[in-house]
Amino acid sequence: MVELSVVRLEYSNVTMRFAQSGRGTLTAVRDVSFAVHDGEVVSLIGPSGCGKSTLLNIGSGLTAPSAGIALVDGERVEGANAHVAFMLQKDLLLPWRTVAENVMLGVEIQRLPLAERKKRAEKLLASFNLAEFSAHYPHQLSGGMRQRIALARTLAVDPHVLLLDEPFSAVDAQTRMVLQRDLAQTLSKARKTALLITHDLLEAVTLSDRVLVMSARPGTIIDEIAIDLPHRDDPFARRHDPKVNDYAARLMDRLEISRVAIESQAAEGAA
Ligand SMILES: Nc1ncnc2c1ncn2[C@@H]1O[C@H](COP(=O)(O)OP(=O)(O)O)[C@@H](O)[C@H]1O
Ligand SMILES: [Mg+2]
Structure with a gap:
């Protein structure tokens, strides 16, 4: 666990609406607020299309939110930021x-x-x-x-803050584990602050201090689970900890993955 101190990255009541050609607006994220503290690694999980990348883009200054603000080191993010x-x-x-x-x-x-x-x-x-x-x-x-x-x-x-958008999802499973270890070691050694998007629940649990769970679109934070385990610098060690699977199961329940899977199977059956 990281001792909480300075807030490095903060989202305050962030809402993002996109104009849809001729079809009004689409609310991608709604009223999202959370903070990431110095040296903390936080993962963001949620169903596809719930606005995870949109939130990262807002944190990096690539996209301006429709409402609310993102802050890095207490300063409003407006355009590219040298610390991110x-x-x-x-x-x-x-x-x-x-x-x-x-x-x-x-x-x-x-x-x-x-x-x-x-x-x-x-x-x-x-x-x-x-x-x-x-x-x-x-x-x-x-x-x-x-x-x-x-x-x-x-x-x-x-950088003070790293924003990582599914950085390892395109590499094979073994390589991914090695890259996860490299990332975990580097983040710990350099005491970096990171916000990581992933759809890999084990990745979220083995690399993070805390996991934020988002709802389906319009995405909003529906839960926050602190990962109270040692070895945040060593995902291989964490993988051997049986509690990792309990955390992953809890996240799966919050995401309602099993229900969604059953519904989509039913829809396929009906088609
Ligand atoms: N630039 C954009 N213009 C219009 N719609 C967008 C834009 N970027 C994202 N969206 C829409 O916002 C929603 C959230 O997208 P995104 O943040 O990429 O989700 P995620 O990363 O969680 O899969 C999606 O419905 C997507 O189509
Ligand atoms: Mg995305």
């Missing part, structure tokens, strides 16, 4: 840049001196076991390796 880093399911690496050049992309924008940049790149690449690939190009590497590079790039800017 974003990572998506797609790695979005630049194919014409080497691994090292990709990792340092965000840092270039920060205008650090070249020597400082190189030093930081080397350190990061080493800590992610990427040193020997630094001169490779993305197409020479596996999907898992590319996501690892994307993670290193996200951390290279030394």
Whole structure:
């Protein structure tokens, strides 16, 4: 458990409506309020289309909310924020840049001196076991390796807050576990604050201090479950803890996954 202190990221009564061409508006999220404290890892789960990505976009400044505000370090988010880093399911690496050049992309924008940049790149690449690939190009590497590079790039800017939108959902199960461990270790060591979207309940339980559950659209927070387990820096250790399955089962109940599955089977049967 992380000792709660400073609020790093906050959503206050955030509502998001999208204009639908000729069909009025769609309320994607409604009246969402929560806070993520310094060093805390919070996962956000909820049915597809309930507005999880929309919330992350709002936190990153990519999208302005229709009502309410998002705050980072107590300041209203308006446009891109140097203290927030974003990572998506797609790695979005630049194919014409080497691994090292990709990792340092965000840092270039920060205008650090070249020597400082190189030093930081080397350190990061080493800590992610990427040193020997630094001169490779993305197409020479596996999907898992590319996501690892994307993670290193996200951390290279030394952000206060990481926003992670299903970062590992496109990689195979074994690679995913290794990436989860890398993320967990890095977040703990650097005491970073993170908001993680995932549809993998075990991922949510093994990586987080707290899990927020959203309803179907218009998405709103319907529950919050504190994960009171040791080893937040070691998802492999957590996976061996039988309590992990109890937490995952509780989340499944809150999401009403079994009911939804039965209903969709019934609908298929009727069709
Ligand atoms: N830019 C947009 N314009 C119109 N509708 C959008 C836009 N972005 C998202 N939506 C809609 O808002 C809802 C929530 O989307 P999203 O945040 O991507 O959900 P999730 O990430 O939980 O699957 C969906 O119905 C989606 O179609
Ligand atoms: Mg999404």
